[in-house]
Each structure stands twice: as C-alpha cells, then as structure tokens.
Amino acid sequence: MNRIEAMEAIAAARGEAAAVTGPGANSGLLYEKADRPATLYNMELGYSTSVALGVALACPGRPVLSIEGEGSFFAGSTVLSTIWRLRPSNLVVIVLDNEIWGTADGLEPTATAFGLDLARLALATGWDEAHVHRPADARALGAQVAAALRGGGPHLIVGKIDPKQDSTSASGSRARPKRHILDCAVLMRATLTGDA
Amino acid sequence: MAGGQTAVAEGFVRGALKAGVDACVYLPDSCLTPIIRVFQKSPGVSMIPCAREDEGVGIAVGLHLGGRNPLCLMEASGIGYSGLILARAQVQRSPVVIVASHSAGPGEPFDYHSASALLSEGVFSGLGIPYEVAKEARSLEALIFRVVQTSQGQRTSFGLLIPPFIAAGADT
Numbered sequence: 001m002n003r004i005e006a007m008e009a010i011a012a013a014r015g016e017a018a019a020v021t022g023p024g025a026n027s028g029l030l031y032e033k034a035d036r037p038a039t040l041y042n043m044e045l046g047y048s049t050s051v052a053l054g055v056a057l058a059c060p061g062r063p064v065l066s067i068e069g070e071g072s073f074f075a076g077s078t079v080l081s082t083i084w085r086l087r088p089s090n091l092v093v094i095v096l097d098n099e100i101w102g103t104a105d106g107l108e109p110t111a112t113a114f115g116l117d118l119a120r121l122a123l124a125t126g127w128d129e130a131h132v133h134r135p136a137d138a139r140a141l142g143a144q145v146a147a148a149l150r151g152g153g154p155h156l157i158v159g160k161i162d163p164k165q166d167s168t169s170a171s172g173s174r175a176r177p178k179r180h181i182l183d184c185a186v187l188m189r190a191t192l193t194g195d196a
Numbered sequence: 197m198a199g200g201q202t203a204v205a206e207g208f209v210r211g212a213l214k215a216g217v218d219a220c221v222y223l224p225d226s227c228l229t230p231i232i233r234v235f236q237k238s239p240g241v242s243m244i245p246c247a248r249e250d251e252g253v254g255i256a257v258g259l260h261l262g263g264r265n266p267l268c269l270m271e272a273s274g275i276g277y278s279g280l281i282l283a284r285a286q287v288q289r290s291p292v293v294i295v296a297s298h299s300a301g302p303g304e305p306f307d308y309h310s311a312s313a314l315l316s317e318g319v320f321s322g323l324g325i326p327y328e329v330a331k332e333a334r335s336l337e338a339l340i341f342r343v344v345q346t347s348q349g350q351r352t353s354f355g356l357l358i359p360p361f362i363a364a365g366a367d368t
Binding site for chain 1: 242245260
C-alpha cells in the first residue's frame with residue numbers, strides 16, 4: 001500500500017479517538033483527512049507512543065491512537081515493554097513502515113530496510129500474537145484499526161508502505177498541520193478533560 | 197529502610213498528595229526508592245514504571261493532557277536523556293515535575309555520579325525550566341507542595357533535585 005491509502009484507511013476508522021502522531025508525513029495527512037480536537041501533531045521523534053500511552057492511562061474510557069513512522073517508533077521502542085507491562089486496553093499503536101527516513105531527499109534507509117521487524121520486536125518484548133497485527137493492504141489496515149479501536153488492547157499494527165509508491169518521503173513534498181503545537185495541546189487537554 | 201529515610205519519604209509524599217499529585221512515573225534509584233515505596237502504598241496514586249526516563253517524561257506529558265497530575269522520579273542521569281521531550285513539554289505548556297537525585301552541590305562522594313550531577317542543572321538551565329536543589333530534609337514536604345503548585349499554576353515544568361544526604365535524612 002502507499003501512505004496516502006493507509007492514512008485514508010486510518011482516517012475513515014478513527015472516529016473520535018484521541019491521537020498523537022509522530023514527525024513528518026503522517027501528521028500532515030491525518031490533519032488533512034481526519035483532524036479532531038484531541039490530536040497532537042508532529043510529536044518529537046521517538047515520543048509519539050509514550051505520550052499516547054500517558055493519554056490512554058489518563059483516559060481509560062477513550063480510544064487513543066499513536067501513529068508513527070518506523071524510524072521514530074524504533075527510536076522510542078523501549079515503550080513496547082512498558083505498554084505490555086501496563087496493558088491499557090484503549091491504546092492502539094500504528095506504525096507505517098516504508099523503510100526510509102522521511103526527511104530531506106527521502107533516500108536514507110532506516111533499520112527496517114536491513115531486517116529489523118517491528119512486529120517481531122514487540123513479540124520479543126512480551127507481546128502476544130493476538131495483539132500484534134500485520135495488515136497486508138489498506139483495506140485490511142482500515143478494518144484492523146476499526147476493530148482495535150473497539151477495545152481489547154493494547155494493539156500494535158505494523159503496516160508496510162511500499163517505498164516506491166510513497167510520494168511523501170521527501171520533506172518538501174508533504175502536507176503540514178495548520179494548527180500550532182501549543183494550540184493542539186491546549187485543545188487536546190480541554191477536550192479530554194471536558195473543559196472545551 | 198532506615199528511619200530517617202522513611203520519615204523524609206513520608207513527608208515528601210504528604211506534600212505531593214496535598215498538592216494533588218495522583219500519578220508517579222518512575223525508574224528506581226537508590227536515593228528516591230524510599231519515596232517510590234511510600235507512593236506505592238498511597239491509595240489513589242497510579243504507579244507507572246517505565247523503561248527509560250525520557251519515555252517516562254513522554255508518558256507524563258500524556259497523563260497531563262488527559263487531566264492527571266503526575267510526578268516523574270528518576271536518577272539525574274535520566275534528565276540528560278529527557279532534554280528533547282522536556283523541551284516539547286515546555287513549548288506546548290504541558291508541565292512535567294521532575295524529581296531527581298544528585299546535584300552539582302555538596303554531598304556527592306562518588307565519581308560515577310559526576311556526569312549526572314553535571315548535566316541535571318545544565319539541562320534545566322538550558323531549557324529555562326525552573327529548578328530547586330533541596331537544602332534540608334525537614335522542609336521537603338513544603339518544597340514539593342510548592343513545586344507542584346507552581347508547575348500547575350504557571351504551566352511550566354519544574355525540577356527538584358534531592359542530594360543523597362537529604363533523601364537519607366542525614367542533613368542534621
């Protein structure tokens with residue numbers, strides 16, 4: 001699948017789930033396709049999922065999404081063991097893996113281009129197969145996200161993006177959120193605490 | 197735990213609870229573990245162990261966004277890992293209170309704490325994050341209360357560094 005198809009599938013399934021997105025193309029695409037008040041865009045590299053974990057623990061009645069590229073997710077991947085230790089049922093982590101750092105000319109490969117398998121990494125940190133998902137295409141991804149957002153988590157969904165079809169890899173070619181990160185945080189907290 | 201340590205830890209937790217702290221994100225540390233043990237016995241406090249300190253700061257940012265009031269407990273070495281996520285927390289006004297052992301001040305006899313002592317105040321200063329170094333055990337209860345109060349009221353992260361002899365209640 002390509003990233004735009006993947007993000008359209010995620011957007012269609014999102015509902016009112018809170019979301020934290022990592023740096024780069026995923027943030028701009030989510031803003032374009034499924035912006036909601038409870039969204040933090042362009043979280044710093046490596047921290048999207050840890051922040052989403054905190055939101056999920058604070059708001060157990062609300063589904064929470066983390067959406068990251070593989071470079072950012074692997075940088076912060078110690079959080080896999082913490083998630084499994086705490087097991088918030090409302091947390092869904094989506095990793096879109098195109099095997100390329102989404103910056104500059106979009107040509108620098110990430111660790112997954114050399115054999116790193118993030119789904120297997122989750123299993124190695126204790127996760128069981130029932131909570132680790134590898135949808136093969138955008139349709140399966142959308143269905144998996146919709147099912148995961150109904151509960152029974154935590155869930156890790158790793159979707160492979162074809163780097164040859166990924167027009168968003170280079171940093172100059174992507175959409176960007178139009179809400180400042182400070183405004184995002186204020187709006188998200190007000191929404192999640194019922195103070196909007 | 198020695199009696200002095202326990203009394204210090206109990207006073208600290210009393211002050212934190214009075215300020216509204218309801219979650220404790222932590223990595224164990226020789227100086228702060230007595231505080232962690234008292235938090236673990238405190239009803240209504242969510243205990244959240246993490247695998248790295250910067251991961252813990254990220255979790256604390258999320259907890260705050262969801263309406264909770266966490267503390268982060270760590271050895272000062274973890275402040276070094278946490279520079280980027282602390283900067284983000286400042287930019288988006290999601291305050292995180294960091295309580296860490298070791299400072300550049302007196303009472304640090306071990307060479308292997310040198311790097312931790314060097315970096316903690318440097319990170320706070322560099323990011324414009326206010327911080328205090330605890331000077332006496334008997335005032336820790338009031339100090340943590342005021343630190344949390346200021347963090348919440350001013351929407352700023354805040355650092356509190358506790359030297360080992362203060363955590364041990366050995367300052368008098």
